[in-house]
Amino acid sequence: MDKKAIKVPYLLLESVTVERNQREVLRGISFSLERQEIISIIGPNGAGKSTVFDVITGFVKPISGRIIFKGIDITGWDPHRICRLGISRTFQISRPFSSMTALENVVVAIMFGNKRAKRMTDEAIHDRARELLELVGLGHKTNTVSRCLTLSEQRRLEVARAVATDPELLLLDEFAAGLSPKAIDNALKVIERLRQEGLSLLIIDHFLNVTARISDRIIALHEGEIIASGSPTEVLKNKAVAAAYFGGSVDTVEELRE
Amino acid sequence: MAKVEVKKLSICYVKRPIVHEVTFCAEGGQITALVGPNGAGKTTILKAIAGIIRPIKGEIFIDGIPTSGLTVEELVKLGVVYIPEGMSVFAEMSVEENLEVGGYLHRDRLKERIETVFSLLPELGKKRKIPAGMLSGGEQRMVTIGRGLVVGATVLLLDDPFLGLSPLIANRFCEVFQKLRQEGKTLLIAGQHVRRLLKAADKGILIEDGHISLEGTGSELLKNPHLTQVLFGHFNAVSSSVT
Numbered sequence: 001m002d003k004k005a006i007k008v009p010y011l012l013l014e015s016v017t018v019e020r021n022q023r024e025v026l027r028g029i030s031f032s033l034e035r036q037e038i039i040s041i042i043g044p045n046g047a048g049k050s051t052v053f054d055v056i057t058g059f060v061k062p063i064s065g066r067i068i069f070k071g072i073d074i075t076g077w078d079p080h081r082i083c084r085l086g087i088s089r090t091f092q093i094s095r096p097f098s099s100m101t102a103l104e105n106v107v108v109a110i111m112f113g114n115k116r117a118k119r120m121t122d123e124a125i126h127d128r129a130r131e132l133l134e135l136v137g138l139g140h141k142t143n144t145v146s147r148c149l150t151l152s153e154q155r156r157l158e159v160a161r162a163v164a165t166d167p168e169l170l171l172l173d174e175f176a177a178g179l180s181p182k183a184i185d186n187a188l189k190v191i192e193r194l195r196q197e198g199l200s201l202l203i204i205d206h207f208l209n210v211t212a213r214i215s216d217r218i219i220a221l222h223e224g225e226i227i228a229s230g231s232p233t234e235v236l237k238n239k240a241v242a243a244a245y246f247g248g249s250v251d252t253v254e255e256l257r258e
Numbered sequence: 259m260a261k262v263e264v265k266k267l268s269i270c271y272v273k274r275p276i277v278h279e280v281t282f283c284a285e286g287g288q289i290t291a292l293v294g295p296n297g298a299g300k301t302t303i304l305k306a307i308a309g310i311i312r313p314i315k316g317e318i319f320i321d322g323i324p325t326s327g328l329t330v331e332e333l334v335k336l337g338v339v340y341i342p343e344g345m346s347v348f349a350e351m352s353v354e355e356n357l358e359v360g361g362y363l364h365r366d367r368l369k370e371r372i373e374t375v376f377s378l379l380p381e382l383g384k385k386r387k388i389p390a391g392m393l394s395g396g397e398q399r400m401v402t403i404g405r406g407l408v409v410g411a412t413v414l415l416l417d418d419p420f421l422g423l424s425p426l427i428a429n430r431f432c433e434v435f436q437k438l439r440q441e442g443k444t445l446l447i448a449g450q451h452v453r454r455l456l457k458a459a460d461k462g463i464l465i466e467d468g469h470i471s472l473e474g475t476g477s478e479l480l481k482n483p484h485l486t487q488v489l490f491g492h493f494n495a496v497s498s499s500v501t
Contacts, residue, residue, distance in 0.1 A: 021392065044424045045396025046381065092395035092422065093345055148272075151343050152296045174395070177421045178343065180295045180450050182491030206396075206424055247426040 008071045010035045010200060011056070011169060016065035018048075018055050018224075025051050027224040028065065033169075033202065036195055040203045040211035042235075043221035044244055049204045050092060052221070053171045056202075057089050058082045069169070083113045086168035090175060092204075094158040098147035102138055102157050103129050105146055106164050113165030132160040135190060137183070152178040163194070170194065171202045176210050188214055212236060220245065259286025259442045260321045260337065260412040262307060267316035269302050269468075276302045277468045279316070284446045284461070286412075289439050291455040291476060292448035294465035295488060300448035301343065303465070304415045307446070308340035309333045320413060334363050337412035341405075343421060345398035349391025353382055353401055356390050360405030368408070375404040378434060381427075396422045403431065414438065418449040432458055452489050456480045464488065 009032035018026040025048045033039050041049045054060040056067060058079040067075045074082055096105045106129035111117045117125060133142055136156040141149060146157060159175060172191075176184045184207065191201065191214060205211050211218060212232040220228040220241045228238040235241055262284040269277040277299045284290040292300045305311040307318055309330045318325045320338060328336070348356050357375060361368040376383035382400055385393060390401050399422045406414065416435075420428040428451070435445055435458065449455055455476075456462045462479035464472035472485055479485050 021388070044381075045400065045422075045427055046394045048394075050394060093398075150297055150301070174422055178296070178418055178450055181452060181489050183296055185491055206422065206428075208425065245424055245426055247429060 008068065009033065010037075010070065012066075012068040013052075013056070014066040014068070016055055016062045016067065018051055018060055019063050020051075020060070025224050026055065026062070029221075029224070029226050030065075031219055031226065031229065033200055035200055036198060037217070038191070038195060038201045038203065038215050040205060040215040040218045040232075041221060042204075042206075042208070042211060042218060042241075042245060047221040047244075048224040049221055050173055051224075053089050053173055053202070053204070056082075056171065057087055080113075083165055083167075084115055086166075087171070088113065088162040088165045088167035088169075089171035090155070090158040090162045090173050092173040092177075094151075094154045096146040096149075096154055096157055096161070098145070100146060101143050102133055102146055102149065102153075102160075103142040105157055106132050106160050109161040109164035116166065129160075129164065132164055133157075135163070136160045137186065152183075155179075167199065169200045169202070173204045174206070175203070176205050176207045184210055208236065260444050261286055261319075262413055262444055262446065263319040263322075264303070264307065265317045265319070267303065267306060267313050267318065269299075269306055269311060269313045271302070275468060277306070277313075280465075280468070280470055282463055282470060282473065284413075284444050286444045287439060287442045288460040289435060289445045289447060289458055290461045290463065291459035292446065292463050292465060293450075293452050293455060293479070293485075293489065296450075298465040299468040300465055301417055302468075304340060304417055304446065304448055307413075308338060308415055310340065331363065334409065337409070338415070339406050339409045339411035339413065340415040341403055341417060341419065343417040345395055345402060345422065347390035347393075347398045347401050347405075350389055352387050353390050353393070354386040356401050356405055357408045360408045364409050371408050371410055375408055378407075378430070379404060379427075396424060396427070399423055400427065407434070411443065413444045414446070416445065416447045416449075418451075419447060420449060420451045420454065428454070453480065 011033040014030050015028040016026055017024060017028050041052060043049050055062050058077050061076050066073060107125055110125050110128060130142060133139055136159050138156055162170060215232055218232050218235040219226055220235050222244045227240045228235045265281050267277055267280045294300055306313050309328055357372045379400055390398060403419055419431060439445055447455055456479050459476035462474060462476045463470055464485050472479060472482060
């Protein structure tokens with residue numbers, strides 16, 4: 001990878017437009033993300049935030065525009081190929097294999113999505129799965145059937161499954177929702193650790209004090225368009241963002257707590 | 259005004275005790291907030307009041323009426339409505355049909371109440387004919403709350419209502435809850451938006467490991483060092499698991 005030292009952003013979206021039910025839900029959005037960068041996407045409900053994740057991971061195909069990851073044009077690729085290239089995600093509404101245990105869910109994710117799985121022994125795969133459950137604080141629930149997990153535990157299982165594929169770029173959809181403030185703090189430490197290990201992250205979350213704390217940049221979406229992007233302070237002070245998203249003006253990030 | 263009394267409530271899940279001897283009272287015309295770490299038992303308590311889970315011990319009274327013999331349906335008829343956490347909409351039904359189903363047991367002047375919900379949430383009104391499964395996660399959350407509001411409940415049990423909602427919509431729901439409170443409704447709200455909840459609440463209850471560890475006014479609880487420690491944590495709490 002080093003020999004191709006061309007100046008291409010790590011992830012690049014170029015005028016991406018997505019249609020659903022004959023309605024444009026993303027209208028020509030463009031942005032880029034660098035390696036080990038954390039970008040948060042904020043915006044009102046229905047602005048198109050999750051659709052950005054859908055289009056990057058191949059769950060929906062854009063009607064126009066391009067998506068480039070590590071210099072490769074992945075526009076229109078199927079989700080499993082994109083996953084194996086190094087992009088994984090969590091879903092806002094988690095859907096684990098409900099009759100499998102937490103451990104089995106993560107094992108499946110490793111076996112299916114992780115390129116190295118073929119060279120790993122069963123034991124190594126299970127060890128890695130346990131390690132990941134430990135990482136998200138589910139170490140004591142490995143043998144619990146996933147339908148018996150609470151909603152917030154299921155969401156954490158979702159994160160373990162996404163990390164299990166050994167992604168280079170991780171997309172987290174509302175990872176903090178339903179977590180206690182203390183649990184969010186711990187989750188942020190996990191994210192920081194993942195970043196130090198070389199991961200890049202795209203995050204969607206409504207806890208602005210969370211996103212403002214960990215993001216290098218914030219992108220604000222409204223009705224399928226980017227209305228602001230820049231440092232957390234810049235974006236949160238932006239008047240258009242305030243009007244569409246908080247319904248008023250705010251002076252400090254502190255005011256936005258919860 | 260309906261008063262909810264919970265007396266010595268104990269609940270087990272698969273032989274494991276989840277709630278242990280919980281006693282409290284939620285008054286009509288008040289907002290009572292249930293806060294606590296993940297897995298403390300908040301959802302279980304709400305479900306027990308709604309009649310979805312049966313306690314192994316203890317009693318629940320709505321306006322002095324014991325609920326132990328009542329089915330969920332009878333409780334809904336009484337005006338006790340539980341709005342679960344998450345985004346469980348009827349995906350193939352339109353937004354409007356979802357609201358109609360919510361009002362199934364209270365059909366008298368249902369159209370009017372549906373319009374009230376849409377006037378509250380014009381974002382949903384614009385999408386009333388769209389199958390709910392096509393909406394974004396946050397919009398689906400608005401549908402599930404709207405589906406509960408349409409009943410015109412006297413006792414509203416809300417489980418993490420702000421989850422997945424933009425600050426704008428969360429603020430609007432806060433206003434709605436205050437209005438319902440002024441109308442004399444009983445609101446019992448559990449959730450992780452601790453500051454927002456306790457600021458809005460007349461009474462706050464901290465649940466830890468299935469029992470009540472603190473009770474007081476919302477503002478008292480917000481200032482309480484124990485609550486701060488339990489819910490907001492210390493800087494050295496890294497290894498104490500991500501619960």
